Amino acid sequence: MTDLSSGPRQTSEAILTVTDLTQRVDLGRDTLTILQGVSLEIKRGESVAIVGRSGSGKTTLLGLLAGLDTPTEGEVVLEGKAISRLSEDERAALRARRVGFVFQSFQLLPALTALENVMLPLELADFPDPQARARELLGRVGLGDRLTHTPRQLSGGEQQRVAIARAFACEPVILFADEPTGNLDNQTGQEIQELLMALNREQGTTLVMVTHDETLAARCQRRLTIEAGHLEAAREETA
Amino acid sequence: MSASQKLGSVKRDWRQRDVKVVLSALIIAVATVAIIALFASQLQRTLITSASSFLAADRQLEAEHGKPIPAEWREEARNRGLQTARMVEFSTMLSGGERFQLVSIKAVSDEYPLRGKIEFQQDADSDRQLLGQGPRPGEAWLNPRLVRLLEIDVGDTVEVGNLELTVSGLLVREPDGGFNLGGLAPRVMMHADDVDATGVIQEGSRVEYVNLFAGEEAALDGFYQWLQPRLEPSHEWESIRDGEALSESLQRAERFLLLGGSIAVLLASVAVAVASRQFAVGQRDTVALLKTLGLSSRRIGHMYLVRLSVWGLAGMAGGLLVALPVYGFLNNLMARVLEQEIPFTVDLPSLMPALATAVVSLFAFAYPPIRRLRHVPAMRVLRSQPGEADSRAWSDIAIAVVAIFGLVWLYAREVMLVVALIGGLVALLGTLALLGWLLLLALRRVTGGGNAWRLALVGLYRHRRASLSQIAVFAMTLMLASTLILVRSSLLADWQAQLPEQTPNHFLINIAPSTVDEVDAFWREQGQGLDTLYPMVRGRLTEINGQPVRQVVSKDDSVNALNRELNLTWMESLPEDNRIVAGDWFGSDQTEGVSVEAELAAELGVDVGDVLGFTIGSETIAEPITSIRTVQWESMKPNFYMAFPPGGALEGLPATWITSFYLPEDRKDALNEFTREFPTVSLLEVDHIIERIQAIVGQVTQAIEAILALILAASLVVMAAVVSATLQDRQREGALLRTLGGRQSLLVNSTMLEFGLAGLLAGILGVLAAESAVWALQYRMFGGEFRWHWQVALPIPLISGFVLALLGRWQLRPVLQVSPMLLLRRLE
Numbered sequence A: 001m002t003d004l005s006s007g008p009r010q011t012s013e014a015i016l017t018v019t020d021l022t023q024r025v026d027l028g029r030d031t032l033t034i035l036q037g038v039s040l041e042i043k044r045g046e047s048v049a050i051v052g053r054s055g056s057g058k059t060t061l062l063g064l065l066a067g068l069d070t071p072t073e074g075e076v077v078l079e080g081k082a083i084s085r086l087s088e089d090e091r092a093a094l095r096a097r098r099v100g101f102v103f104q105s106f107q108l109l110p111a112l113t114a115l116e117n118v119m120l121p122l123e124l125a126d127f128p129d130p131q132a133r134a135r136e137l138l139g140r141v142g143l144g145d146r147l148t149h150t151p152r153q154l155s156g157g158e159q160q161r162v163a164i165a166r167a168f169a170c171e172p173v174i175l176f177a178d179e180p181t182g183n184l185d186n187q188t189g190q191e192i193q194e195l196l197m198a199l200n201r202e203q204g205t206t207l208v209m210v211t212h213d214e215t216l217a218a219r220c221q222r223r224l225t226i227e228a229g230h231l232e233a234a235r236e237e238t239a
Numbered sequence B: 001m002s003a004s005q006k007l008g009s010v011k012r013d014w015r016q017r018d019v020k021v022v023l024s025a026l027i028i029a030v031a032t033v034a035i036i037a038l039f040a041s042q043l044q045r046t047l048i049t050s051a052s053s054f055l056a057a058d059r060q061l062e063a064e065h066g067k068p069i070p071a072e073w074r075e076e077a078r079n080r081g082l083q084t085a086r087m088v089e090f091s092t093m094l095s096g097g098e099r100f101q102l103v104s105i106k107a108v109s110d111e112y113p114l115r116g117k118i119e120f121q122q123d124a125d126s127d128r129q130l131l132g133q134g135p136r137p138g139e140a141w142l143n144p145r146l147v148r149l150l151e152i153d154v155g156d157t158v159e160v161g162n163l164e165l166t167v168s169g170l171l172v173r174e175p176d177g178g179f180n181l182g183g184l185a186p187r188v189m190m191h192a193d194d195v196d197a198t199g200v201i202q203e204g205s206r207v208e209y210v211n212l213f214a215g216e217e218a219a220l221d222g223f224y225q226w227l228q229p230r231l232e233p234s235h236e237w238e239s240i241r242d243g244e245a246l247s248e249s250l251q252r253a254e255r256f257l258l259l260g261g262s263i264a265v266l267l268a269s270v271a272v273a274v275a276s277r278q279f280a281v282g283q284r285d286t287v288a289l290l291k292t293l294g295l296s297s298r299r300i301g302h303m304y305l306v307r308l309s310v311w312g313l314a315g316m317a318g319g320l321l322v323a324l325p326v327y328g329f330l331n332n333l334m335a336r337v338l339e340q341e342i343p344f345t346v347d348l349p350s351l352m353p354a355l356a357t358a359v360v361s362l363f364a365f366a367y368p369p370i371r372r373l374r375h376v377p378a379m380r381v382l383r384s385q386p387g388e389a390d391s392r393a394w395s396d397i398a399i400a401v402v403a404i405f406g407l408v409w410l411y412a413r414e415v416m417l418v419v420a421l422i423g424g425l426v427a428l429l430g431t432l433a434l435l436g437w438l439l440l441l442a443l444r445r446v447t448g449g450g451n452a453w454r455l456a457l458v459g460l461y462r463h464r465r466a467s468l469s470q471i472a473v474f475a476m477t478l479m480l481a482s483t484l485i486l487v488r489s490s491l492l493a494d495w496q497a498q499l500p501e502q503t504p505n506h507f508l509i510n511i512a513p514s515t516v517d518e519v520d521a522f523w524r525e526q527g528q529g530l531d532t533l534y535p536m537v538r539g540r541l542t543e544i545n546g547q548p549v550r551q552v553v554s555k556d557d558s559v560n561a562l563n564r565e566l567n568l569t570w571m572e573s574l575p576e577d578n579r580i581v582a583g584d585w586f587g588s589d590q591t592e593g594v595s596v597e598a599e600l601a602a603e604l605g606v607d608v609g610d611v612l613g614f615t616i617g618s619e620t621i622a623e624p625i626t627s628i629r630t631v632q633w634e635s636m637k638p639n640f641y642m643a644f645p646p647g648g649a650l651e652g653l654p655a656t657w658i659t660s661f662y663l664p665e666d667r668k669d670a671l672n673e674f675t676r677e678f679p680t681v682s683l684l685e686v687d688h689i690i691e692r693i694q695a696i697v698g699q700v701t702q703a704i705e706a707i708l709a710l711i712l713a714a715s716l717v718v719m720a721a722v723v724s725a726t727l728q729d730r731q732r733e734g735a736l737l738r739t740l741g742g743r744q745s746l747l748v749n750s751t752m753l754e755f756g757l758a759g760l761l762a763g764i765l766g767v768l769a770a771e772s773a774v775w776a777l778q779y780r781m782f783g784g785e786f787r788w789h790w791q792v793a794l795p796i797p798l799i800s801g802f803v804l805a806l807l808g809r810w811q812l813r814p815v816l817q818v819s820p821m822l823l824l825r826r827l828e
């Protein structure tokens, strides 16, 4: 399962390749171009921050990278598979096994307990003994004693931890996070940040995250800046 | 807060989803109850009108062996806006051609009939016509058989007493065919103004004067109030509801409409309750926000009161806007089905229950939880504490339920109906609580997976609060709808059983003991076997336990049986359709005792052991009551109030025999042969009456089906409303499941299974509760015996499971159509 001993692995193999990605939405009278000719490549085990002003198209890009949506033009190849050529169910199967998400607004199911929320992707992926795995993960994010609480009974930071536990549950090869600390205070944001980085290290997961938080962006190996739907080719290596 | 600000907030409200749900529920509630109430009252009027043709009027006033009815009474009725007509009935000899024949004459005034039509033929070869007026003075219409019997033709003259009348047509059928074992000779109709000139009626002759009245129900009641103190014992005031053959059917139909209306009220309040409770609970955050903004609890409460009132008014207006066109459409449809004109009448009293239901359930379900929010500190409202349950919810629901049943009671005024429905609902909720608990125990261990079944079961368990309350609402809805379905099927079955094909449609009366065997042989030769032959002795009930009847039974209770001679009989075995309700039927050698019909026994206030004294001609007899039995008056078979054992008190008294048999339309010529061979036997043709009753029962059936269809439509709407109350949560869940990698087919299958299972469970519970409610209703309101209705009950859970699965699929639609990205954006 988790490989605590190994450090971040980075190979030169590309896990995600994007070519000439364009996304337009039809607004009845005219069409709005959200993304225009975006190309990029992300290597296995890499951590990448996507930054940009509000409304520049970050969330849209993340959704396309993760196969939650299909682009108007261009190609997204995730683990050697061209996402737009897959059927909806094939994309779903890919997400179930290989991809994790953390949303800015947590997206936990209000009727389910913390434990049940974390079990959900495990059950969908037919994981053996989902409950034990979910307990372990909640313990890992420091919520071992809040298993039966529903999201309403948890603070924002606690809810985000549940969401992170859920995202790492199926040991994804790539994790997408959309402003994971955006709704949290500095201190809590810091803790969530640590948690994400630690899990990234432990599981060797590739991390792609949208953030406004400079310290978080700075901790990533690479930074991509989006400006009005275009990718600025700025590239920074960090330790 | 200024008035404009309040309105502003109401306008903002309209954009909220919860508020839209509440408003739609209100509109549906008002519309459903209004449509059903309007339609039911219209149906009732139509049925009564159509059945009133049996009296040829709305009310009849009869004077038996009496003097003419005073003209001032008719004058008074006309002043009150009623229509009136006059009728004189008597038996006399009529001569025509070279023959004489005993006939029964009905002399009518110009206004006759006030309701229904006379069926008339110009001569034997012409078509039948429906006329609204009887013969003119100087003319007479004869029964076609009488014309053949006398061997005369239309245009010939006949003599009644001193008066010569021209036969100007054939009387095929009169609307008030009557079913009286007294006057049985062939019918002749003439004008009432000619009666005096015949000179037949003298002091003491057996003649019956009848006045007919028709008009508004209120005017009729008012007139009766005026008339009552003036009536003498020989007067009898009759409405169609008193008539034996039809009254039961009509009463049951009316009760069915009442039940339908009550169920509509309950369904509507369920819809409003679900929506407004959902709204109220969802207001936690808003209330907290208002509090943090510094609004006082009083003002918050006040604000919600104003909002609820505004929605209440909007819901009423919207509901009526929906209801009136639908009602108009149904009216048109009914007019076409019944082939008669039906005016578009909106009576305000029928609208009251609709409006009251909406307002009461809105406030009863929405206000208490909101009111309670005022006392909760803002912080606790923002985040509920672990383990905190809405403990006051039960008391809220109890208050609301009391309010709703108060409503139903106000609407139906029928304690038994309310008790049966409450009982059913309580049984239902009790069973559900138990079952829910067991189910949770069983489901706790199931964990989900890529398998739709497991995911569905897990879904049921994880949403147990929502699932159980949804199942409760579905089950209540289904119970109400099933109650109506079950009552409908047993009513229809009863009616079919009551007048099956080949119901005896002719009676033979006054058969002398010496000719009984010959009569029997005659009909056997014709291939038409006779039913059981009963002896008949006419006598009056004069004493109860040695006291004169008039003293024992107070005059106010007009016991019809006391006003006329009763038909007494003796019989060895209990007729098939009679049931003993007290005492025992006669033993094999028993010769003493009398068996009394149950309703008469109740009216007289007598029971087993009381001694009844009868006067028969110059003889008197007295016998103790040994049994009380119910009789199927609607069966069109000879029925008797009083039955004695063979060899009992009636032995040796002058008796004639009575029987009935079935004769098809095309064999009616046999009747002429029979009357020629047995001139002293009276023949009563009731085939036309039976046809009429069958036609009216057919109409009633259609009315019942229409109400049922409305209720089923309303139930579907309520279920859809309940499903849509959790729509957003479900869609969010669906979107998230897809994001997390759930296949579409898995999502579809598990959702349909989850809803299907909930529907199946709700269906089973609903049907069981309905059966228990029907058991109670059947017992008190609809008579008849309770039976299980497997063939009707079984499909209901299956259908409900299927419908809910489809509803589940339907609500999932948006989740499947768009990309998960867009869904998450929308739901954020």
Ligand SMILES: Nc1ncnc2c1ncn2[C@@H]1O[C@H](COP(=O)(O)OP(=O)(O)OP(=O)(O)O)[C@@H](O)[C@H]1O
Pocket (backbone or CB within 6 Å): A025, A032, A034, A052, A053, A054, A055, A056, A057, A058, A059, A060, A061, B822
């Ligand atoms: N389905 C859609 N219909 C219309 N407009 C859309 C749609 N999806 C995205 N947009 C628009 O595209 C632009 C980019 O949206 P996006 O959510 O990707 O921005 P973002 O960079 O994530 O912003 P933020 O930092 O505020 O989250 C925005 O202006 C948004 O309104």
Ligand SMILES: [Mg+2]
Pocket (backbone or CB within 6 Å): A058, A059, A060, A178
């Ligand atoms: Mg964004």
